[in-house]
Amino acid sequence: MAASYWMLTALFHLISASNVDVKNAMTFSGSLEDMFGYTVQQYENEEGKWVLIGSPLVGQPEKRTGDVYKCPVGRDSQSPCIKLNLPDSTSVPNVMEVKENMTLGTTLVTNPKGGFLVRKNFLPISKEVCVFLRYCTKYFTFFHLLKACGPLYAYKCGRLHYTTGVCSNVSSTFETVRAIAPSVQECKTQLDIVIVLDGSNSIYPWESVTAFLNSLLRNMDIGPQQTQVGIVQYGQTVVHEFYLNSYSTTEEVMAAALRIRQRGGTQTMTALGIDTAREEAFTEAHGARRGVQKVMVIVTDGESHDNYRLQEVIDKCEDENIQRFAIAILGSYSRGNLSTEKFVEEIKSIASKPTEKHFFNVSDELALVTIVEALGERIFALEATTDQQAASFEMEMSQAGFSAHYSQDWVMLGAVGAYDWNGTVVMVKDSDISIPSNDTFRDRHSEKIEPLAAYLGYTVNSALTPGGVLYIAGQPRYNHTGQVIIYKMEGREVQVLQRLKGEQIGSYFGGVITTIDINRDSFTDLLLVGAPTYMGTEKEEQGKVYVYALNKTKFEYQMSLEPIKQTCCSPLKHDTCKVLKNEPCGARFGTAIAAVKDLNLDGYNDIVIGSPLEDDHRGAVYIYHGRGNTISKKYTQRIASGGDGEKVKFFGQSVHGEMDLNDDGLIDVTIGGLGGAALFWSRDVAEVNVSMQFMPKSINIQQQNCQINKRKTICINATICFKTRLKSKEDIFESSLQYWITLDAQRQISRSLFTETHERKMQKNITIKGSECIKHNFYMLDKPDFQDSVKVLLEFNFSDPESGPVLDSNLPNSISEYIPFTKDCGAKNKCISDLVLNVKASIAGDSSSPFIVKSRNDRFTIQLSIKNKKDSAYNTRALVQYSPNIIFAGIEDIQKDSCESNHNITCKVGYPFLKPEEEISFKISFQFNASYLLENATVDVYATSDSEEPPETLRDNRGQVTIPVKYEVGLIFVSVFKEHHVIIAANETIPTAINTTEQIGDEVTLHYRIEKGEHFPMPNLTLQILYPDVTTAKNTLLYLTALSHSQNAICKSSYPVDHLRIGSGKSFVLPKIKEPTKDTIMECDTFSCASINCALAPSDISQVNVSLRVWKPTIIKASIHSLTLVVKALLRSENSSLILRNDHQKLETMIKISKELPPGSVPLWVILLSIFAGLLILALLIFALWKVSCTPLSS
DSSP, X not given: OOEXXXXXXXXXXXXXXXXXXXXSOEEXXXXXXXXXXXXXXXXXXXXXXXXXXXXXXXXXXXXXXXXXEEEEOSTTOOOOOEEXXXXXXXXXXXXXXXXXXXXXXXXXXXXXXXXXXXXXXXXXXXXXXXXXXXXXXXXXXXXXXXXHHOOOOEEEETTEEEEOOEEEEEOTTSOXXXXXXXXXXXXXXXXXXXXXXXXXXXXXXXXXHHHHHHHHHHTOOBSTTSBEEEEEEESSSEEEEEXXXXXXXXXXXXHHHHTOOOOOOSOOOHHHHHHHIIIIITSGGGTOOTTXXXXXXXXXXXXXXXXXXXXXXXXXXXXTTEEEEEEEEOHHHHHTTOOOHHHHHHHHHHSOSSHHHHEEEESSGGGGGGGHHHHHHHHHHGGGOOGGGHHHHTOTTOOEEEEEEEOSSOEEEEETTHHHHTBEEEEEETTEEEOOOTTTXXXXXXXXXXXXXXXXXXXXXXXXXXXXXXXXXXXXXXXXTOEEEEEEEETTEXXXXXXXXXXXXXXXXXXXXXXXXXXXXXXXXXXXXXXXXXXXXXXXXXXXXXEEEEETTEEEEEEEEOOOOOOOOOTTSOTTOOOOTTOOOBOXXXXXXXEEOOSSSSSSOEEEEEETTHHHHTBEEEEEOEETTXXXXXXXXXXXXXXXXXSSEXXXXXXXXXXXXXXXXXXXXXXXXXXXXXXXXXXXEEEEEEEEEEESSSBOTTSOOEEETTEEEOEEEEEEEEEEEESSOOOOOEEEEEEEEXXXXXXXXXXXXXXXXXXXXXXXXXXXXXXXXXXXXEEEOSSOOOSSOEEEEEEEEESOTTSSOEEOTTSOSEXXXXXXXXXXXXXXXXXXXXXXXXXXXXXXXXXXXXXXXXXXXXXXXXXXXXXEXXXXXXXXXXXXXXXXXXXXXXXXXXXXXXXXXXXXXXXXXXXXXXXXTOEEEEEEEEEEOTTOOOSEEEEEEEEEOSSBOOGGGGGGGEEEEEEEEEEEEOOEEEESOSEEEEEEOTTOOOOSEEOSGXXXXXXXXXXXXXXXXXXXXXXXXXXXXXXEOBOXXXXXXXXXXXXXXXXXXXXXXXXXXXXXXXXXXXXXXXXXXXXXXXXXXXXXXXXXXXXXEEEXXXXXXXXXXXXXXXXXXXXXXXXXXXXXXXEEEEEEESXXXXXXXXXXXXXXXXXXXXXXXXXXXXXXXXXXXXXXXXXXXXXXXXXXXXXXXXXXXXX
16 A cells, blocks of 8 residues: 555636645545455654554454554655554453454544544444445445444444444554453353243244243353253243253353243233242252342233232342343234233333333234343343442443543543443543443433434534633434534533534434534634534435534534535436436535644634535535634535546545644645545645736826827826735745736726736736736826716736645635825816706697507607806716606717617716816617507606715706697497488288298498507407387387407396297287377487497407498388488497597497388478479569569660
8 A cells, every 4th residue: 555646636616716726736545345444543753653554344344343444644655554453552451352354444533632542443333223324335334334223343242242332542652552341241141040931822823932032041141150041931820941050151051941841821920920939949959049130030911910929029039139021012912903002111120220121011912022132231231330330331342532632620421322222421531430320411301202223423523612621522422413412510410501502314414423623712713513414405314513603602503514516416417427326315414523723924823624425426525614603614625536436435534634744834634535545635725916007096087198000099007016925924935926907897888998918907017026017008088977986906816826835715816906086176176067958849739638659650759958157067967757658769969979878868968077168969869669658758868977076055056847648549440330321111011910020120230440540559348239129108219230340248138039929920919009290310318328338449440330220110110201310330449558549449330211101192292392392493483573574774
């Protein structure tokens, strides 16, 4: 295994602040299968500087003892990593150690006082425990399984292994000083065990009982000097199957147990069975030994028939110190659908205290084998304890050392397996070991029962405050959401101060915790809590880190940090994306959180967070810089693994950054993955200060000082000065900078250009040794505006940003300066103008008589007049806003390029300034916008300039024109006929009844058509058709027989069509009513009329057709020769803004009816009229003759 230089690909987000060199990392390669790189630490001793790398699975697959490698560092170091062989020198005296599967190096913690602490795991995690963990997956098992299940250091008692965990203190010369195993106790393997079996008839099947015995006995180391076992069976009577001294080996006892047959019985005499075992089985004659713990295991499936004796028998067992384990089989109750409450209470009363450690219940006989492992552990825990060592009874599977931390006073060892995996924290100070009780960390104010398997001690840390040390422990499975407990030590007693709760189930909140002193005042500022399996929106394990600020002795939530979103790999993605079966997806951001010393030399410590699942399990880390008393929420640098994800996986699994490993005065960062680790050198940070000065300092357009392309203009000289220094040392250094200058940077079109290139932008390189100045010239273009100053922007960076120092992120990498315009205001420093605005429109209108817009092409003009009464008004402008129903059409009496239109209009008036008493007038043309039909056309005008104007004169700077408007809809409204003639024959008679519509009379069909005009949209219309329907005597005149219309119309009529149903074959008997009318014209102004009302939705064409029949019987009865019926059609707009032309609002149709005379008959009125006409003619003739006779003849 050799050290070599890798080329790693890094992703930069803030180049100027990214001073961790990703191009020249020193890397260390190892076995992926050995988990080389699972932990890393930087270290220094008298021999030199090192990177220590944990490899927990060295020796796999046969033996996973694990180990730690020391790797020499330095830019010129080529020496290989050396395995320390720590498992060989790590030993706990007076116990039978099992060093297979030791997994040493899972935790690696350096001691601030010298040396380091190594955590070991003994034995692989069981399948049952793995079910509890979300981290157990096919390939990723090792990665988080060891992290989750902890150091399984084991020692052997009889045939059982106790995974108590162990930590080694290693000296600065890499020699094991001593092993710390606070949960290990001297193993006493002598127990006298009597199993009391219920053999009554209700036990079924008996083979399940013998299978249970076989599984339980197999794990016992049986012999005269070790464990002895006897078996008693009871029902109605009691039988000793064999005594404690009947057999001397495990195999003999197992064979004897298999031969036991069920005795049967209709009664269950449990008290008798227990008492017989006490009196007869635990006697010296039958093998009982003085001073050896007596254990009784009672197995029964029903309530006893002699329960009145139970309490007396139990008291005698207590007196003789017989530990009792009671097992209730619920099978017969389940089969009979009976309540188990009374039975369970009885069996619990048999078990020793604490009941939860001595009582078991199973659903039926077949389930007995499922409790064998737990029962065996409880029984043989007695071998490693005495009454004076009650704590160790709870610590037999504690895995002390799952996490470790050196605080100011104590060494903290997380023991996640303690107290049924609720966990605890073992506090060690020299030879003093404090093991908190099971209830110490429980929330006594909580009403609910504390959950099991909460894993307190999964990670540990401490915080230093002015009032003392706070101790912090993570419990990631508490209530499934996780919590962090903060406490202090009062002597050897624990006092819990605060609990921080997780928010998402399964997020493993508290799985990683780190504290940091940001401002380097020796007191803790922040606590960071990792939740590496926090689910993202797509159910991928993105991870989250919660940041808490320390306020006196309490941590307060400040913010949370999250990684770049990672999506799950699928076959549809890029070719390098590999679908990894049974592996988690996401980032697991927060798997490692390291407080590192000041990386960027800004005086604040920093944070590095590992995200090992990013980029398809290649991994990445994020660097957050400290600032004040906290860290920046946005990461400063993201370093991604440049590997292929095959030889090295999960880059960011471990992080450490405490030392300068190459003596350049900069802290370096070590990052581990699985299969390798990399040491990243920090790059120096340079302060670059830049200044710009201009000559002249302001621009006076009337003082042109140079000539460009034969044109006089204003030239400006810019002097740019650079000053540099390294933050790590005071030495002057030479650097090459690249800089970019942009003229008029805030404008899209520049008002100035460089003299050298006639461009607005320039890029140059400069070499600086301490400080350097350089000059550049630029000139102003013709007719610039004076609305704002000219902004000059300078941006800079090192010419080679990949090597050498980086720019200080706390200083800007760009500066900007402004060059103002000078204004000619006489002796005053500022111009005081007084603008007067007059606005007049070419059209007029008011609310009672609005202007009628007849076409979208209709135009009008606004005449503007601006006069300046005082000092020169620089950059005078007219700002015009107008309503959406008009469109800017053009300007008159002013240059066309003087106005810019982007809905609002800005017109420059009198460039470069409007002189005192100068007045300028011009016109702006508008046309109407058919897309917006508003009731008013409004134009607002505001006159302003860059000169100042007192508030009292601003009132005449505004003008508004408001013109009420209506829009004339250019529609076409026509009817096919204007007149219709109906003749009734002289011989027509009145029938008695009408049986068909043809008998009614002639049909008149009216067609009304409305067509859309070309200019404005069609409004909603109402069409009303009025026709005379009856005479004053109520005789019918016109009868409605048909009504049809286009789809956009909805019509309602006074009468239903054919309301007498004559067209349907119904006969209508005519009433014998006389008709006295003598009128010859009937219209709706004077007679009763029926109506048809139609609502017409906007459409290009609308049509309504009406069919009416002249009611002949009424005409025949009437004493009239002719009759005219007038039908009116009235069209109305429902939109008040859209009006109709007068000749488009009304149509009239005349239905003229006449009656023929009978042959040979002359009406009296004809005779009288003829006589009158003859007499009149005769009179006129006589008068004419008289006039002629009276005229004298001329001579």
